[in-house]
Amino acid sequence: MAAAFSCSVSFPFTCSCNRSRYRGKVDIKINASSSSRLHTLDGIDGAGKGSSSLATATELSEEQIRQRIPTKKQLVDTYRQGLIIERGVGYRQTVVVRSYEVGPNKTATLESLFNLFQETALNHVWMSGLLSNGFGATHGMVRNNLIWVVSRMHVQVDHYPIWGEVLEIDTWVGASGKNGMRRDWLIRSQATGITYARATSTWVMMNDKTRRLSKMPEEVRGEISPWFIEKQAIKEDVPEKIVKLDDNATYVNSDLKPKRSDLDMNQHVNNVKYVRWMLETIPDNILESHQLSGIILEYRRECGSSNTVQSLCQPDEDEILTNGVEQSLLKNGYLGSLDSKTYGYTHLLQIKGETRNEEIVRGRTRWRKKFSTVLPYST
């Protein structure tokens, strides 16, 4: 039998929660072995509030009136600018890149892309008529006290959208093993159809009460499997293995302490913060001259607000060598031929423990030079 440990559970996306949770940090039990590589979509907690009566209620609650979550499948949502595609099972949403979603050079930040992935995924479930009161949990999941937890995320960015640009984001789901679900995304330029980014993620179910992984109940399989398709945004025959860094890593950012504003409504650190902590260890000169072309996150454990986090980062060995070569080429004006080169980094976020450290996320990032080559219309 696996040992249980006490751990403050966070969740990977900014989500809602129930009020009692918000009023104080709670400790919950997680099974150490089964929770490995998992990250709780804890906001789904709210799903436990019993809104499965939505369909049968004759009198709507205030929240129901204000949210108007569909109880039947919708093909179009004009407010969300969403529509069902892929012969009835995929979802497409048109979005405009907002002024506060962009970073340097008016391009959307990685954090904004993660936010849009979350938003379109939830709107997909919203349109399906399956959404209960929680964040992405179906009615069947709520009846079984189940929540979604993400175990892995892989994002590839070919081109960063710019402020004011109109995008089409497609998302769909598929089977992942017997009890998991894959969710994929494609981001395209609405004007040209050029693909800007693609992403794939893996999700499993966790019992909200026991905090243990759960098989997918037949009731839930019945709800969601009709939406599964085979199509994959990123082909991954053998997912890249991410080595675990140790204290000898080249870059170490210690004493990262969640601030109140880093916490979500459950007073837990959210996954965008994880990405930030990872990227903050990348050396300034790389961040200034390069842009992220790919990121893989393996979620292993949550991080509470009282934890002290350490972010480790290690450039690939060949990159160090090449970097040295490049420096000398730069000095001599021969950089051009290396413009297309990418740099790889391995990441680890861990909680500093008294006796041992606890992994939160393992990550890999890949970076390419910022130049006009990132612009899809350049000739």
Next chain:
Amino acid sequence: MAAAFSCSVSFPFTCSCNRSRYRGKVDIKINASSSSRLHTLDGIDGAGKGSSSLATATELSEEQIRQRIPTKKQLVDTYRQGLIIERGVGYRQTVVVRSYEVGPNKTATLESLFNLFQETALNHVWMSGLLSNGFGATHGMVRNNLIWVVSRMHVQVDHYPIWGEVLEIDTWVGASGKNGMRRDWLIRSQATGITYARATSTWVMMNDKTRRLSKMPEEVRGEISPWFIEKQAIKEDVPEKIVKLDDNATYVNSDLKPKRSDLDMNQHVNNVKYVRWMLETIPDNILESHQLSGIILEYRRECGSSNTVQSLCQPDEDEILTNGVEQSLLKNGYLGSLDSKTYGYTHLLQIKGETRNEEIVRGRTRWRKKFSTVLPYST
């Protein structure tokens, strides 16, 4: 003649910038007297890149193709779900509260409201046909090297929108003195028309090169004054005076250091971070049981990435007394009668200097108890 000082200039909203800026922190001169109460909308820097040729260019740049900024006034924008109202001079945008814009209890965060204010303001200029390549600057402003700087922001929140709720945000502009502009906003529930929040702000122009305040050139007045109306979202006959706190303030949060992720694309702290720093000094027990009903920000100076910031916070004197009374009432079960009571706090963000401290923002916040009374549909 006023003394000039060297100061790293930031801007109040997350904006874009030109590439050279991003590559390093720059020091620029600001006239100490004229820049007081100002905050640079520095992203508008990019406006200086000469896109005023947009209207006449026969060949569009890649950015122009991707952004498609209108060169003539538009009455409707289907992508932004925006339309021109108020007899041709106001702007209304329909938005859905996104999953990542909400905090506790599924309600939109103050930060999200600030973001939506920024977004709708810029989309208003976008629709006007006046927008140049910068963030909100008109063609005439770009020709005169002028950028917008915000000097004051006042936001009142009666009800916080919840996840999935459809909102209508109206924004319009008016004159403010001889050389300033007022911009107001109203946020309403689309379903019921109930007003959730209102805001007003004051803007002036600054020369992008000299960093000095500028009169409004006739050319620019000609562009924007036809859009001015008298209507006010918040009537303020005499704007509340905000006293300057000193080191005797009750709550002091020192050594706030901008992190890379707190910085905008210009590597300067953005104004949402200011709001966060201000709110982080509010005691936990107030934050957990109360919600912000109003905030006033007076922008006085920017904060650079190398600065160390101190956030001071002082509860109103009568609040302290009342809080003591309330604690005893709470213990005795007599709280009900005080539910409608609000709490006021005065704030100051300052840069810790070696010889003296420099004010960044003075602020006032007002808080009311979280209860069902915050729900507009409750009877």
